[in-house]
Amino acid sequence: MGYVDTQITNQLLDAPGAAAPAVELSGVTRVYGARSAAVRALDNVDIAFAAGSWTAVMGPSGSGKSTLLHCAAGLEKVTSGRVRVAGRDITDASDAELTRLRRTVMGFVFQSFNLIGSLTAEQNVAMPLRLAGQRPPRRVVREVLASVGLADRARHRPGELSGGQQQRVAIARAMVTRPAVLFADEPTGALDTRSARTVLGLLRAMVDDGGQTIVMVTHDPAAAASADRVVFLGDGRVVDRLERPTTRQVADLLARWEE
Numbered sequence: 001m002g003y004v005d006t007q008i009t010n011q012l013l014d015a016p017g018a019a020a021p022a023v024e025l026s027g028v029t030r031v032y033g034a035r036s037a038a039v040r041a042l043d044n045v046d047i048a049f050a051a052g053s054w055t056a057v058m059g060p061s062g063s064g065k066s067t068l069l070h071c072a073a074g075l076e077k078v079t080s081g082r083v084r085v086a087g088r089d090i091t092d093a094s095d096a097e098l099t100r101l102r103r104t105v106m107g108f109v110f111q112s113f114n115l116i117g118s119l120t121a122e123q124n125v126a127m128p129l130r131l132a133g134q135r136p137p138r139r140v141v142r143e144v145l146a147s148v149g150l151a152d153r154a155r156h157r158p159g160e161l162s163g164g165q166q167q168r169v170a171i172a173r174a175m176v177t178r179p180a181v182l183f184a185d186e187p188t189g190a191l192d193t194r195s196a197r198t199v200l201g202l203l204r205a206m207v208d209d210g211g212q213t214i215v216m217v218t219h220d221p222a223a224a225a226s227a228d229r230v231v232f233l234g235d236g237r238v239v240d241r242l243e244r245p246t247t248r249q250v251a252d253l254l255a256r257w258e259e
């Protein structure tokens, strides 16, 4: 690990008064392929995401952002190193245990919404609770839909909603289990500026009002500036970071590392 990485890691791990990390990667390496075709997508990454914080993960194409998100969420196994989520070491967790954790302590929001087209908005939102074996009262589901401004769209199917509305349904679905950690991959990538702002406001409320933790991959400086900090990846390593970033600072950093 280089000097810059060590310094960044220490700052992240030792921030005074920082809460226990909600997500922690220790010495995580992820290699795809073998021998001459091997790609080191993550290279000995140490990073901690404090509970109740929102981090944007940025970096050039191929720098390892999605791999970081997938390894942190247990969607992919690491080649070496350890991953902890919400106080549990998930590195060697079984598929059944990971599935259970993904339905309880983790939430997911993706660029492509991933809603079930044949189900209504409220059925989509209820799905994580149903998968966890619960019969969610309609009132609970309606309340969550109302909190994202879609009380009057509960009976609509995704195809009858705009992109921004679909993403709000996806966020409602991620919120319904009150996950400790929300993993978001380009959550505003397919949205117009106004819808993106609404979605970013909802994510901010999850952190400020719900005390939840968000790890969000984005290419958008405005989205990143909504987060509490930006972590910048280059060639599978953490190469820079910003605290309380402005859009301008993020854009400048992007320009510097993507040259």
Ligand SMILES: Nc1ncnc2c1ncn2[C@@H]1O[C@H](COP(=O)(O)OP(=O)(O)OP(=O)(O)O)[C@@H](O)[C@H]1O
Binding pocket: 032, 033, 039, 040, 041, 059, 060, 061, 062, 063, 064, 065, 066, 067, 068
């Ligand atoms: N399944 C895979 N098999 C082989 N190589 C992979 C696989 N997934 C990712 N990689 C490689 O790992 C590296 C990191 O990929 P990753 O998708 O994490 O980057 P990224 O920063 O999310 O990129 P982008 O911004 O383009 O989505 C890249 O070089 C990529 O080609």
